[in-house]
Structures are given as C-alpha cells and as structure tokens.
Amino acid sequence: MSDQRSSLLASEWLLYCRPGLESDLAAELADRIATAGITIDVEIDELPHGGYVRVIAPEGQALNDLQRQVSLASLVFARQSLVALPPLNELERSDRLAPILDQLDAAGWSAEEVVFEAPDTNEGKALTSLAKALERPLNSQLKRRKVLRRRAGARRLHVFMTSGHSLQLGLSFRGNRSEHPNGIQRLRFPHGAPSRSTLKLEEAWHQFLPAERWDEVLAPGSTAADLGAAPGGWSWQLVNKGMQVYAIDNGPMDKGLMRSGMVEHLQEDGLKWLPPWPLDWLVCDMVERPSRVIDTIAMWLIGGHCRFTVFNLKLPMKRRWQEVAECLSLLRQLLDDAGIRYQLRCRQLYHDREEVTVFVEALR
Known part of the structure; x- marks a missing residue:
C-alpha cells in the first residue's frame, strides 16, 4: 500500500x-x-x-x-x-x-x-x-x-x-x-407510498442490481406479483416503475394505489397462488416461517413463473445466522437439483429489521 x-x-x-x-x-x-x-x-x-x-x-x-x-x-x-x-x-x-x-x-x-x-x-x-x-x-x-x-x-x-x-x-x-x-444506503421516503416497507424493496434494487441494468430489468410494461402485498408498499415501487402487478393478500390495499389501474388485488393464499403466465418479477414480504417462504420461492423459480425475485426472511430472536445459512442452503439445493442456473445474493439491509433480504435471478 x-x-x-x-x-x-x-x-x-x-x-x-x-x-x-x-x-x-x-x-x-x-x-x-x-x-x-x-x-x-x-x-x-x-x-x-x-x-x-x-x-x-x-x-x-x-x-x-x-x-x-x-x-x-x-x-x-x-x-x-x-x-x-x-x-x-x-x-x-x-x-x-x-x-x-x-x-x-x-x-x-x-x-x-x-x-x-x-x-x-x-x-x-x-x-x-x-x-x-x-x-x-x-x-x-x-x-x-x-x-x-x-x-x-x-x-x-x-x-x-x-x-x-x-x-x-x-x-x-x-x-x-x-x-x-x-x-448505509439512505433513501427518502417517497410521497404517496402506502407504508415505510416500500424502502426495503427500493434499497434491495440498489443493493443487488447495477444501475446500468435498471432500464432493462425494471422496464415499464414488465409484470410482477407481490405476495403478502397489503397495504401495498412493495406494489407501489413496482407500479412506480410502470409494472402491471398482481397483489396477493387477504388484507385491504391502499386506495390511492388501486386507483392507478395497474394493480389487480387477489384475496388468495400467497404461499399457494401461481400466475396464469410467467411474470418478470416476484416480490414477497410475508410474515411466515422462513422455510415456508423458501419452498414458495423455489416453486416459482423451478416452475419458470418468474425470472427475478426479491423476498424477505423473518428471523428468530436467536441463531439468526444459522437460520439464514440453512434457508439459503435449502434454496440452492432445490434449484441445483432442478437444474436451474441462477444468481443469488442475501443481505441484511438498513431498512430491514429482524429479517434479511434475498435476491435471485434465474439465468437464461
């Protein structure tokens, strides 16, 4: 040096x-x-x-x-x-x-x-x-x-x-x-967003996607699903990028977001619902056991239902790293066994709390 x-x-x-x-x-x-x-x-x-x-x-x-x-x-x-x-x-x-x-x-x-x-x-x-x-x-x-x-x-x-x-x-x-x-990636809370959780998805994009890929990967006209969407913090980010969104949640969605005409709200079980055709994005911020979220994400990726996904894993009070390591190992094993080529990254983001955020891209 x-x-x-x-x-x-x-x-x-x-x-x-x-x-x-x-x-x-x-x-x-x-x-x-x-x-x-x-x-x-x-x-x-x-x-x-x-x-x-x-x-x-x-x-x-x-x-x-x-x-x-x-x-x-x-x-x-x-x-x-x-x-x-x-x-x-x-x-x-x-x-x-x-x-x-x-x-x-x-x-x-x-x-x-x-x-x-x-x-x-x-x-x-x-x-x-x-x-x-x-x-x-x-x-x-x-x-x-x-x-x-x-x-x-x-x-x-x-x-x-x-x-x-x-x-x-x-x-x-x-x-x-x-x-x-x-x-620390500091972001300003966007006017009109339904909840502060919206910053988690925005920070994830900054963390995992190079700026030069944004125009391609987050292009207007893309399609997405948001599992556990209510009240719509993550769906708001997708709509703000010009995407058409399936919002899957039994809870109510933000009325202002629904007036955009770009969100279809389906009161379905987010762990079981699948789209009628392949989508570009799957995002998920559900309060569920991490292993159940991993099974759902693997089902989407192996079935070719999405190309990109960002999802959160809610962690226990103890042994957080062990839980993360076990979940990521399970997801890798499931994708490897299915012959899926992918890029996977995981980070505890600034806007996360007792959770980590995972990004996976299925490679063509």
Missing part, C-alpha cells in the same frame, strides 16, 4: 453491522473463515450493540488476504469491510491528530480520500461534531505528508470513531466496500 516497507501491519479486519446483530455477524464470519483456507488463528471480538465486529490476527500477521477472499458482497450481516490497524485508545483532547499521524507513518498507508465514520448508535451519532472538527486539520496534515494523494489505487482511509477518546483506522478498496457512509 506504499512504496516503503511498512513496520505496522493491518492485523485487524473491521466490519460494521446493525447494532444488535454483532453476534450474528460474528457467527457468520467464524463459518466463512473456517472455510476460507486461511491458516491464521484469529480472534473475533464483538461488542454487544456496538455496531461493529473486529477480527484480530496474532501480532505480526496481516489480514489483507482474508478481507479480500471473504468479500463484502458475499456477507449477509456486514455493512462495511475494512483492513484495519489496532485501535487508538485514550487519545488526549489536546492532540488527537498526533497518534493518528504516527500510526499512519508506521503503516506506510496512502489513500485518495478520508472519511470519518462512527457506529450506527446514539453514541456514534453524538460524535458528528467532533469528526467535523478533526476533518479539516487531519486532511491538511495528510496532504502535507503525502499520505493523502492522487493515484493511490482508489484506496479510502476510514477514521472510525468509537468514542471521544478512541478510534480505529481502516482502509477500503474499490470493488470490495460500500461506497456509502457507514455502509
């Missing part, structure tokens, strides 16, 4: 997550590390409701290869993925910059930009003013020392503040990071 030999290695892997899901991310990381073929004996450190997890290597070992091998896109519960230096604790109020600069000198790091971040907690949000106060003088010092410069491989330096007297320096790489601050 620099032309000189660094004396301080990136011995930590720092990942952000939703507060309260640290143990789930830690369990996921333990499984992924066990199958990654990395021989380093690491420690996984989680702070309950802290909003982040640290993977720590023994002294003298770097975690760059592990961070690269287990990509952010392949993880479910992580929002951001950084190689990191050991935390800087007990920083003096009179001079917080000197320890940062000393550590960067020892690491030999360089980057094209600097971002200040904090955990997605009330304590983290309270650090905003301190981050702003440090941002300009730190940038000035980093430019002077040529740590911050052009043509640094698109690397980004993250100053992750965990309190007023502690922080951790991390480095992210293009193609293996979230481009959003704190790894």
